[in-house]
Amino acid sequence: MAPFVTVENLCKDFDGHRVLDNINFDIEEGEIVGIIGRSGAGKTVLMHLIRGVDTPPTLGNVIFHISYCDSCPHIDLQSKSGSKCPKCGSELISGDFDLWAEENAGMKRRIMRRSAIMFQRSFALYGDDRVIENVMHALSDVNYPSEKQVSRAADLLDEVRLSHRMMHIARDLSGGEKQRVVLARQLAKEPLLLCADEPTGTLDPRTANVVHEMLHEASVSNGMSMVVSSHFSEIIEDICKRAIFLEDGKIKKIGDSKEIVREFLKDATDDESFEKPDIGKELLKAKDITKRYITVDRGMIKAVDGVSFEVGEREIFGIIGTSGAGKTTLSRIISGIIEPTGGDMDVRIGDQWIDMTKPGIEFRGRAKCYIGLLHQEYDLYPHRNILDNLTDSIGLEFPKELAMRKAIITLKMAGFTEDKSRDILSRLPGQLSEGEKHRVALAQVLIREPRIILLDEPTGTMDPITKIDVKHSIMHAREEMDETFIVVSHDMEFVRDICDRAMLMRHGKIVTIGETEKVLEYLTNEEREIMSQPEK
Template identity: 80%
Template sequence: MAPLITVKDLSKEFDGNPVLKNINFEMEEGEILGIIGRSGAGKTVLMHLMRGVDTPPTSGSIIFHIAACEKCQNVEPPSKAGAKCPKCGGSLKPEDVDFWAPENERMKRRIMRRTAIMFQRTFALYGDDRVIENVMHALSDIGYPGEQQVSRAADLLDEVRLSHRMMHIARDLSGGEKQRVVLARQLAKEPFMLCADEPTGTLDPRTADIVHEMLSEASANNDMAMVVSSHFSQIIEDICHKAILLEDGAIKDIGDPKKIVKTFLKDATDTETFEKGILGESILQARDVVKRYITVDRGMIKAVDGVSFNVAEREIFGIIGTSGAGKTTLSRIISGIIEPTSGEMNIRIGEQWIDMTKPGIQNRGRAKSYVGLLHQEYDLYPHRTILDNLTDSIGLEFPKELAMRKAIITLKMAGFSEEKSHKILDRMPSQLSEGEKHRVALAQVLIREPRIVLLDEPTGTMDPITKIDVKHSIMHAREEIDETFIVVSHDMDFVRDICDRAALMRHGKIVKIGPTNEVLEYLTQEEKEIMANSSA
């Protein structure tokens, strides 16, 4: 079969810094190509260039081999050459298009209309609209006949197995359900190629498996090529026909997905050891915390149901459980984002205990500034440098010399080397990999000098090697600045490696609390299956 895409001698630089180096490969029609590599390897940049996002390559080319209609703007995969255009009945002629060549800008736009992308960590849904309305919006965007939109939208939701949620408001869906709505919206474009950038990075393993299956079926059912970048080795092994291993912007290996994953994981070993933490006095005390919600379809829900626990200074405390167990709601109460229905959440500031459930600048308002929250859906200021993101963008007005010194110290705490810390200060977030942006977001929390840092799914979008870096940054922050961490996670391996104690939640209650290994042993077989391999 003739290739759909030929990538030839492709290189990309940002401010003179090479990000992609002499990339060469071919991709066939209907092929699922996996791109794997550690944070900063160039995965997202390569995918964005293939989709036409951002700025052109520094050198080299991406050639799309297509069948173009002479009468209308439609383009099809190369195997359709010689056939009639499905849009207007015209003749489809073979054409090779240098995608980023300035003279081909009009043809590039035509190709982009027949390709689609699922951006990393961005659901981009109409949150106040129903699920089926979200899909209908996508159909309207491509000019699909209005009288047929409802039926077509229902068909697409069937395809992603979400018919049972079509009347739900989009914002009320789980992460996995939102991702499937995104997929339905992209399939509405009838693309011949879909780019999926870390499509399941923030999902628990069971939900990720469902989305992986949806992507595989979508490719097969629609004869659609797909480019998948992921640190999830499982998705690369399970659905990809071919895989590329990127290392420092260059192709280290290409071929069989299982072989590529094995090569990648070979370097994901952790040899650094840390001393057992010496814990201090209690710094957080939760007493009979309850949070109830009233919903139209399910009545009263106890998201958190009579929870009590303590956290000590310098402790790394884990909160684990499957989706819906109450972890996120509890973390939002700890950080002061929401109030519990009843109970106490006390935090010690200096020698004084403050109840986070009581409003006012001398109560929750005072304590909130000492609790740093890194949410899995964090955002950096896209048009500000990393230095600005760490200092004046969050209200820290330092003289520049002191700002740079503080930023370097904090970036090192977050897992960057001193050399890398200096290099990225003047870069924009878009010039960093997702793993690097995550560590900058962690530094943005640490630079505020909180007493407690709450990490919500801190390893969700990270490759195994970057997870080791983040583990080290947390351990070093505990050792060097006496930081206390509360880690909310599905990732059992990460929790086992890093947490002194853990609390297991089920249906809003803490059912087991104690040393991490003991709590993990208390998991049911079903919970183990749901949470297993979350680092894969």
Template identity: 70%
Template sequence: MRPLITVDNLTMAFDGKEVLKNISFSLEEGEILGIIGRSGAGKTVFMHLLRGVDEPPTSGKIIYHMAMCDNCEYVTVQSHAGEACPICGSKLTSQDIDFWNPANEQLKRRIMKRNAIMFQRTFALYGNDRVIDNVIRALDDINYPTQKAIGRAADLIDQVHLSHRMMHIARDLSGGEKQRVVLARQLAKEPFCLFADEPTGTLDPKTANLVHKMLEEAAKNSEMSMVVTSHFTQILEDVVTRAILLENGEIKKMGTPEEVVQVFMEGFSDLEKFCEIELGKDILKARELAKRYISVDRGLIKAVDLVTFDVFHKEIFGIVGTSGAGKTTLSKMIAGIIEPTSGDLAVLVGDDWVDMTKPGFDLRGRAKQYIGLLHQEYDLFPHRTILDNLTDAIGLDFPKELAMRKAIITLRMAGFTEEKAREILERLPSTLSEGERHRVALAQVLIREPHIVVLDEPTGTMDPITKVDVKHSIMHAREEMEETFIVVSHDMDFVRDICDRCALMRFGKIVKIGPTAEVLDEITEQERERMANE
């Protein structure tokens, strides 16, 4: 087989800190390559360089081995050199393109047009359009003949096994279905290479497995190459033909998926021991708490329906239930974002019980400053350093020396080593991995020194190893900062591992509250399946 991409001693540094170090390998035509590594290993930076986005490498080269038409914009893999261009009929010539050489900028753009991309968190669809219209738009972008577009779009939708959703509005699809529409849109470009950056990171295992099969079929049917990054071992086992393990910016292992997974899992353990925590007195009380809405379509909606519970100081308290059970509405009332319709909600601040049901500086306003909330879809300021994100960007006006000291302490509480915390302070969020950005977002909450931290789906996009890191960071924060956590989640394994007690919600009501294992045993198989697919 011929090489498609050659990577030669590729190094990438930010502010003098190398995040990729002398990476060398080749990707062959038609090969499916998996790149795996823990958060911060350098996967996303590496993918950006291969795709041609963001900044050029600090040193080293990426060479694309292409067959190009000198008469039009067409470009394809080098094995087609000498053949007639399918667009204009001219002869395709063999060229090796130094991808990041500024002198080759026009050639680079031509290559990028024939590459396809899939992201972890962005579905990039026209939400109000039907599935078939989304695919037709992709065909329009490459000037596909209009009279043939509908048939071709239907073929692509069938290829990703979505013919039964062809007329659905895109926004109404599930996450896995949206990702398959994205794949159909990318295949419309007839790419020679697909770059998939954590393509199933937000999907449940069953749906992820289905998308993996779609990716494998698409690569084989179109003879395209594929580079897939992940921190899930499943995608290596399901899809790739060869794998690379990145660790601290270096290739630690290259080989078969089985060989790489074995090395990746070496030393992984969830055996860290934590002190026995003696819970304190009540820190939050809810009595007959309710939130009701009036909907034109559905009439009176009892989002939260007369719930009563307590949370204790230093407790990790879970709220579980299927989508629509009321857990998110309840968490927003706890955080002071929305006002209850009726009932009592009070938080202990100092020696005072503060009424959260009434607005005002001495009431809800006083309590809110001691309640931190971390959403699943968190946002960091992209053009501010990590230090700025943790201090002045959120209104904490510290002298530089104190700000750095406070930031490092807080990053350690969120799961970073002191060395890593110091190293990332002057970096931008885009230079960190997804898992690292999540921990910075947690530190952004902790640096405000809250008494209660509400975590909304804290493990929604994480692999099992990163989930353990997050679990440990929460446990450390409880031990060292005496924090109280309220965890809203449908991740039953995570809730079982971390929560002292939890509440199960159905249709706005708490139907069971108590020790976590007892409550989780009350969840039905139907509920488990729904939560796994959310």
């Protein structure tokens, strides 16, 4: 196959720190290339440079080998040069263009119109519009004939197997369904290149596999090249011909995807051990908690139905269950975001029990200050540096010297080394990898010194090595700060490794509570398939 993209001696610096160092590789026409590496290796920065977004490289080139039309804006694969332009009938001309060269600014815009990107943690949909309308908006953006948009949108939804949801409101879709609408919207551009940056990071493994299959089918059926980064090693092995192993901004190895994944995973071992702490007195008590919703189409829904449990000081307590089990609603009740319909929930602050079911500064308002919540859709302030994100942007006004000291201590609790903690304080969130941003978000919770920390899908977008780092950060925070954690997760391996006890929910009710290993034995085969990483 002919080369489509050549990445040549590519380097990128942020504030004098080199995050990409002399990157060289080719992408063939129609090839799917995987990028794998631990958090902070440079995967997202590399993908953005290939796509042409954000700031230019410090050194090097991203060269697209294409054919283009001199009479209209159409571009195509270089292998199509000499053929007639499908838009105006003129002959397509072969050319090689450096995407970031100033003299190629006009061609860069044309190339970017025929490329697409799927960002991690962002569905980028019109939430109040129907699914088919979302796809039609994308077709309008590329000036697709208005009289053909409905039919073309329906075809694209067929391609991503979502025809049965075309009239649904986008915000009412599941995460996996939303990501497939995003894919349909990207395919509306008829891209020559799709960059997929952790496209399934927040999805459970079974749903992620469906989206991975969609991506592969879209590449094959459309002759589209693709660059994919993912912490699911299965997607790299199953759909990528070749893979690139990035380490500290350099290519450690490039070659057969299965070989690259094996090379990467051999370092994903956890040799650190932690002593099991003495679980202290009860810190949270829930009795007969219920939460009901009234809907027009389904009547009364019992999202949480008579739930009773307790959590002790320094305990790491897991809440598990498939989508719809009630665990997210329960976590919102625990954190004080919503009120239960019935039942009692009390949190101990000092020696006093606080009633979480009552509003006001003497009740729920007082306790909420001591409950930290790290949601899977966390959001850092993009235009504030990391030090500001950790201190004054959340209302912690320290003298600068004390602020830096407190920030470094907290970043170390969240899994950074001291040198790395100092290095990132002046950086913006956009200059960090997704895994690094997640750990900063955890530090943002820890710096408030909460008594209970509620983690919602804490490992959603993480590679296996970063998961180990996050596990260690949680265990260290418990040991050094006497923190108590409630973990809501579908990652059964993580729950098994970290939780002292767990609670399995099904249809709003508790199935069982107890030692984590024993609770996991109650999972049905279907639940195991949904919530566990598939074994290879």
